[in-house]
Amino acid sequence: MRKVSTMMAGTMVLAVLLSACGGEKTMNQRPESSAASTQNAAQTKPDTSPETGAGGQKDIQPEDVAQALLSGNYSGIYKRFSPEFKQQISEAEVAEMGSDFIQGVTAFNPSTVMLLNGSEQRVWTSDAGDKGIFAVFDDSGTILGLNITGLSTYPDSDNALTKTAMALPFQGEWLVFWGGSNVLNNYHYEYASQRYAYDFVQAVNGFSYEGDPLRNESYHAYGQKITAPADGVVTGVVNDIPDNTPVGVMNEKEPAGNVVVIDHGGEYSFLAHLKQGSVTVKKGDPVKAGDVIGKAGNSGNSSEPHLHYQVSDGADLFRSRSLNIRWKDNNLHPLKGQTVALKPHIQP
Incomplete structure (x- = not known):
């Protein structure tokens, strides 16, 4: 949804190739939740073993896909496509779109792995930064989804950081599910109102949940304390939106779900998808960096418990522009697939 973050904490399972020209979709399915993608991955198997293909040649491994595309393989x-993926697109269509896509590209550079x-x-990006590849694999190397697209950049706003230095708005270690300055690492980037937003989950041993994926309580992020990223005044609170059942059930009528908005002096933090009834502040309250303002939940346009965090130039999430965040930790540049945590020397 374009209005606010959908968690999309998972994969583009069965997503079909996008055209290289301007990123226009030829066919595409909505990304599924991460829990659902685990189940789907278990049902898809490659045509041959991941070690050796027909004729004794070594099959393409996940790290080889960009080079294979560039070389016309x-x-x-x-x-390596899953059987379900092959039902969506033919080999001839892959070859046609792939050959158009690689025109003018001399190299694809690895960007992120999650x-x-x-x-x-x-994710890989071209040497010129104008094209990108996003691929999803199961644990045997089967390709569950592939997205090739043109990439837009916004250097003026990319380089204009917030005046306020922010701390990470949580305790402990969190995984950056969406974050970065291209649409493949951060699907928010396409929209000016969300361009520099982040989605954070918690992962333990490579999983965001343990147990029944249909229960919010199974997710490591659910109920975790969310904190003010900097000093400010609370200007907006929503606290009564029910949490969704995980795996694909979302509330598009209340896209932000339960949310706290903090004014840092003309720059506004939005901490969204909070747990129903967990917000501990009210409109007009002053807060200090590190103060607990609520707990992570699964409310609004969210498919599993996580935190959506962004800073905007106005108090209206949908009519304001997202701002690129200046972090208190100068070495912090959250990117899809990274695990981030507050460093002891910069704790609020």
Whole structure:
């Protein structure tokens, strides 16, 4: 949804190739939750073993996909598609779109890798930064989804950081599920109102949940304390939106769900998808960096418990512009697949 973050904490399972021209979709399915993608991955198997393909040639491994595409090895790539993926697109279509896509590209550089809930997600960008590849694999190297697209950049706003230095708005270690300055690492980037937003989950041993994926309580992020990223005044609170049942059930009528908005002096933090009834502040309250303002939940346009965090230039989430965050830790540049935590010397 374009209005606010959908968690989309998972994979583009069965997502079909996007055209190289301007990123226009030829066919695409909505990303599923990470828990659902685990179940789907278990049902899909490659045509041959991940070690050796027909004729004794080594099959393409996840790290090889971008180079295989650049070298025109469309047959090798297609062989690694899951059976369900092959039903969505033919080898001839892959070859046609792939050959158009690689025109003018001399190299694809690895950008991010994320291992979560039994799947592996990889992103590569072209040497010029104008094209990108996003691929999803199961644990045997089967390609569950592939997205090739043109990439837009916004250097003026990319380089304009907030005046306020922010701390990470939570305690402990969290995984960056969406974050970065291209649409493949951060799907928010396409929209000015969300461009520099982040989605954070918690992962333990490579999984965001343990037990029944249909229960919010199974998710490591659920109920974790969320804190003010900097001093400010609370200007907005929603606290009564029910949490969704995980795995694909979302509340698009209340996209932000339970949310706390903090004014840092003309720059506004939005901490969204909080647990129903967990907010501990009210409108007009002053807060200090590190103060607990609520707990992570699964309310609003969210498919599993997580935190959506962004800073905007206005108090209206949908009519304001997202701002690129200046972090208190100068070495912090949260990117998809990274695990981040507050360093002791910069604790609020």
